[in-house]
Amino acid sequence: MSRVLIIAGDYVEDYELMVPFQALQMVGHQVSVVCPDKTSGSTIRTAIHDFEGEQTYSEKPGHNFILNADFAAVKGEDFDALLLPGGRAPEYLRLNAEVLALVKHFAATNKPIAAVCHGAQLLTAxxxxxxxxxxxxxxxxxEVTMAGGIYADIAVTDAVTDGNIVTAPAWPAHPAWLAQFNQLLNNA
Structure with a gap:
């Protein structure tokens, strides 16, 4: 069993938080979800992004998600892996030095990291x-290219693993993305 940390915030993409949170627990991992400036029992709002044929995704109100851990108490060394959902939250979370320090900890210690959609903004920052x-x-x-990464232009249902980092373009990739992340967790 791995201890997985999810960093989220208001207007995180609903499926990209809810599905990994539940699926990782289903396969036996302990999952803690935190948000800067919020404590366990607080809620964050989510947004549902859908692909309906326009030039970009549409956005609809999602569920309220109840956090189960305190951001202020989080220490990277207490967790085995990190998951970064997308949505609008990464846009402002990347301005938080404590969030970036956590991301850097997981990268520097070569612990498994999963990022989906706009979650990559935290990796680039x-x-x-x-x-x-x-x-x-x-x-x-x-942003990926400017941060020195090699952008993987893959199908929306695919994921890619490079070392300890698993990434995917959006929530339709959950089966591939979560399977690859779970494989890293089981091999860690």
Missing amino acids: ADVIRERRISAYPACAP
Whole structure:
């Protein structure tokens, strides 16, 4: 059993938080979800991003998610892996020095990291993807490249693993993304 930390925030993508949270527990991992400036029992709002044929995704209100851990008490050394969901939350979470320090800890200690969609913005802001093959929502491709990563332009249902980092373009990749992440967790 691995201890997985998920860093989330208001308007995180609903499926990209809810599905990994539940699926990882289902296969026996302990999952803690935190948000800066919030404590266990607090809620964050989620957003549902859908692909309906327009030039980009649409956004609808999602569920309220109840956090199960305190951000202020989190120490990277207490966890075996990190998961970064997408949505709008990474856009502002990447401005938080404590969030970036956590991402850097997991990268420096070679612990498994999973990022989906805009979650890659936290990887780019933490400067941990140089010369790594990284997928993300296509609108994040310039950030991946500017951060020294190699953008993996893959199908929306695919995922890519490069060393300890598993990434995917969006929630339709959950089966591939979570399977690859679980494999890293089981091999750690």
